[in-house]
Amino acid sequence: MIRKIAVVGAGTMGHGIAEVAALSGFEVALIDVSWDFLNRAKERITDSLNKLAEKKQINDPNAVLQKIEFNTSYDIAKDADFAIEAVPEKLELKKTVFKTLDSVMGSHAILATNTSSIPISDIAEATGRKQKVIGMHFFNPPVIMKLVEVIPSKYTDQDTVDKTVELAKKMNKIPVSLKYEIPGFVSNRIFIRLLQEACREVEDKEATIEEVDSTARNKLKLPMGLFELADYVGLDVVVDIWNVLTTRGTPDVKCSMFKAKVEEKNLGVKSGKGFYAYPAPGKYAKV
Numbered sequence: 353m354i355r356k357i358a359v360v361g362a363g364t365m366g367h368g369i370a371e372v373a374a375l376s377g378f379e380v381a382l383i384d385v386s387w388d389f390l391n392r393a394k395e396r397i398t399d400s401l402n403k404l405a406e407k408k409q410i411n412d413p414n415a416v417l418q419k420i421e422f423n424t425s426y427d428i429a430k431d432a433d434f435a436i437e438a439v440p441e442k443l444e445l446k447k448t449v450f451k452t453l454d455s456v457m458g459s460h461a462i463l464a465t466n467t468s469s470i471p472i473s474d475i476a477e478a479t480g481r482k483q484k485v486i487g488m489h490f491f492n493p494p495v496i497m498k499l500v501e502v503i504p505s506k507y508t509d510q511d512t513v514d515k516t517v518e519l520a521k522k523m524n525k526i527p528v529s530l531k532y533e534i535p536g537f538v539s540n541r542i543f544i545r546l547l548q549e550a551c552r553e554v555e556d557k558e559a560t561i562e563e564v565d566s567t568a569r570n571k572l573k574l575p576m577g578l579f580e581l582a583d584y585v586g587l588d589v590v591v592d593i594w595n596v597l598t599t600r601g602t603p604d605v606k607c608s609m610f611k612a613k614v615e616e617k618n619l620g621v622k623s624g625k626g627f628y629a630y631p632a633p634g635k636y637a638k639v
């Protein structure tokens with residue numbers, strides 16, 4: 353029985369996952385390293401809940417917000433039954449988070465990671481409950497996107513998989529349950545292959561960024577162009593996933609644009625500029 357969910361990391365994904373959990377009726381503990389991050393997360397959740405209220409999808413945004421406790425201390429996760437980690441894609445950082453969750457949470461609790469690309473087994477090894485560690489991969493923005501990938505590691509038991517699938521359904525999501533942890537799971541393998549081809553076409557001067565994006569919108573019927581979506585996800589995140597996939601067997605293509613943008617610190621929507629310019633850092637507007 354899951355009553356309370358701890359979310360670690362209040363950034364782009366973490367704040368949205370906390371909001372989804374609260375909207376689904378769970379008590380939520382949202383943890384991050386600084387009050388600045390937590391206050392920003394609270395603002396973003398409030399804005400999003402107000403949007404939902406304006407559209408009459410919820411009645412009382414404040415009642416949903418009240419379900420979320422914000423703190424820099426892991427103490428608020430002590431009585432949680434399920435944790436979802438959404439901190440940056442650095443294995444050592446994730447291991448530290450999992451070690452801490454493992455030490456503060458009850459032995460029945462499941463520990464999930466929202467990683468896009470790091471092997472779940474590597475993260476599980478930081479804990480004394482490897483069978484209860486699993487991947488639960490949400491998509492940005494978590495409040496809108498229906499898909500959730502559920503990824504067992506080589507250690508995960510069936511009960512943990514079943515409970516995670518059930519939780520995703522209770523969150524009104526559509527779970528896709530993988531048999532085992534293939535690099536990039538289902539979605540990011542496809543996403544990176546699309547970006548590789550898009551990048552090659554632009555760097556070989558076969559098409560412009562705008563032409564590729566127009567094709568993605570008007571032929572592939574994607575809601576965003578491919579370069580626009582990369583900006584939306586974060587170009588640093590894209591490069592991290594790209595690197596993990598290519599070091600774990602996905603054939604690479606010659607493409608320098610993504611790495612160059614990251615080196616220039618143009619990370620997409622989060623920094624206000626990537627392949628396109630946005631109104632302000634963190635503020636997406638259709639391109």
Ligand code: 3HC
Nearest residue numbers: 400403404407468490491492493495496497575576585638
């Ligand atoms: N909270 C509440 N409502 C929100 C919201 C939020 N955070 N974000 C958007 N909305 C609502 C808007 O209010 C709007 O509602 P309306 O249609 O009733 O007016 C609706 O969603 C659509 O938003 P917009 O009108 O602002 O803009 P768009 O129509 O362009 O939609 C989008 C925005 C939903 C983000 C859409 O462009 C989209 O689906 N893009 C693709 C996103 C995607 O593919 N995400 C996955 C990225 S990959 C990933 O995350 C995995 C990682 O591992 C890389």
